[in-house]
Amino acid sequence: MTELLLLVQAAADTTGAYGHFPLIGARAAVWIAAEVHLMFAAFVLGVPMFAVITELIGIVGKDPKYDKLSKEFTRLLVFAYSATALWGAVLVFFLTTLYPRFWGHLTQIFGLSMWIYVGLFFAESFTLYLYYYGWDRWNAGRSKWFHWSLGVLLNVWGTIVMFIANGWLTYMMSPPEGATAQGLPPEVTMWGAIANATWMPINIHRLLGNAVFGGTVAAAYAAYRFLASKTPEERAHYDWMGYVGNFIAISVFIVLPFAGYWLGREIYAYDQSMGITMMGGFMSWLWVVQAVLIGVLFLAANYYLWIGMQRIPGAERFTPYTKWMLLVLVVCWIVWATPHTLIVTREEQAAMGGQFHPFLDVLGVMSAKNTAVNLMILTTFLSFLLYRRGNKRLTVEWARQGTMVQGAMFVIAAVVVVFFGIYGYFVPDTVRIGFSVYQVLSVLACIVGVTVVDLFLTRGAESKGEIRWGQMPERSQYALFILAVTFTWLMGLMGFARSGIRQHWHVWQVLPDTSPYASTPALGYAANMISLCVIVFLGLVAFIFWLGGLAERAFSKEQPAPGLSPQPAMGD
């Protein structure tokens, strides 16, 4: 009887508010459209960042190889851009037909910004086409700088477009005070709704995330071309391209958790109950899955670097250290993935002597997890450092002292991280939360300090031999695929986390979801949806890249391609 009354109530609330989508339902349809659109958008916003950087390196260093690499990145962009727009249109049509009341609420508040968005989208599209198709026309002297400025402009348009869209979605999470289902109060402007509590943290988090995502997908593309290459020159080029993509991805990935930490803090500051839902409520186990994924990312990235050291003359002297770094990574990964709150029966609870497991409880808390992830970051940075040092023989007089200083920085950072990790067990929650800041700062200080010392330390260093680009075992390239797939899946998971913490609200505590899909699904269902989105996205990317290859072959038949030769390493 109660269920019948609920159905009657739901029907009364939802008349005209929701549409129906056959077979998979409205929520799944919008989920797929939004997620795949977002994945393409992340790619087309991330790739221009390093296309512009590598082009600049080519201009300043007068090295055409970087210019060619930049153009190749941009070529991927042109094809992916259409897919982004198509999926964006699908998303808008789905929202207008399946969630008309919610969409009406958003358009009522953000209508003006949507028109601006469309205008910027035109500007971005034309800039991209000018940038790509004008590559060979504006390739020397002042015109080259003009061309580079087009790339900068492309990034500016893209960033503004993303910031506007972020205003809409963060409004759904943290609407300004006084907002109701009827709209904004008179004293709150559209800008006030855009620049809400979580807007800037999401902006920064997505900027960094896009760079990582673009890097991993570009590296996977390079890996595919490496495996498909028929000449040593091609293998050398795509080996180098894969390395650059991975280098950018992992470099930015290291700072991504800090942006995530900021976002989390803002969510807590905006609404404690939303923060608790995210970290300790029904979503708490999502972070265990996230830990599994990020552990794979760390392991695959380090594995790729360690394998890559085999093609660097002199780097074999670092090989004995890799097993210890692997040990640190695996132990930290296990700690990070340890759950804290266990779902147990009364009997299990009685056997454990309480709600928490006597041993896992110690490892499952944030003190242990923060310590683990910071040590993983330090270890990965050490791998990068050893890779960079691989074929260098230091010639500065203070080489020994400089190296010892670098070692001391690592030790101090690790001691600080471990100290606050242990100390955190002996202080109240409110004090312990602040310790993560000290841990993060010590790791960041180590990364910056060691890098600065290394730049001076390796000045004038002798080479023990050129990097043998292309002489890379094929299994290393599969590590790049694992990175791309994992990061894509991770993006889908984090999208679910961000969206799911609103629970049964379209707009948090302003506009309730009264559709049949209002309850937020469990992780198993979410994982199915994420996997489906990842497969659709990667399938389309593969198709687009294949199309790009067809176009390249057609172009090659018309005019010979410029010669390919082994490339120097970034920063060498």
Next chain:
Amino acid sequence: MWATNAKIVALSLAVIGFYTLVAHIIPQLQSEVPAQVAVGPGASPEELAAAGERIYSTVCTACHGLGTRAPNLVTDHEGLGPIGARCLARFGDRCKDYLYHSLTAPGDSVVPGFANIMPDMRTQLDANQIWAVIAYLQSQGGEITVTSQDLESAPAQTAQPAAAAVLSATTDPRELLREKGCLGCHAIDGSGPPIGPPFDGIGSRLTREQIREGILNPNATVARGYEQFAGMMPPNFGDQLTAAQLEAIVNFLAGRR
């Protein structure tokens, strides 16, 4: 190249499948929509409590379930029993008003040792859902005094907390102190919780003006030794008391030397 393509596809699917599997083998927790209270006039206390339990289990247990972020309300606390028993012992027939106030102005009733993190539940639940939750909480060792009349006369979303809506005409200071919940935090006659300064001897510590100021603007000055409870006392007694009631309390407290 077909072999390479097959390997890449197989690897990608294996990685995706692995993550999907991990997400499936962990506990499957779904966030349910708070139940609508589908009980009409004449609903029994048990029906109200049953509706409240459904809401409680979907909305409240994230914090109140473990007893680490917020007190566990459905288990014994310091030998005083679950929330229904504790509330009945402390507030008697005004228990439901106290619980309503706790749900709508939770910052006024933060339990020592826990942080002030609970939102005004009117932002998440409608009035009927709140009364249903109260009925459920009362059922935990206490007596359900919520009735279907409460549901029908439930204040609107923007209404003031119930404590403000139950003005009485009495000027008996002891009755007022009990009615306004003062004795929930302040000890008198040598007994009571030590959350606020005891009323015994307050006349020798404070002047009449300071006592009056302390009632009307309680957060302006925090008594030494009670800093950790700063901000707990409701700042709206000026709206709840008539001038005669206020003066009756001030005179009563000023006389307790």
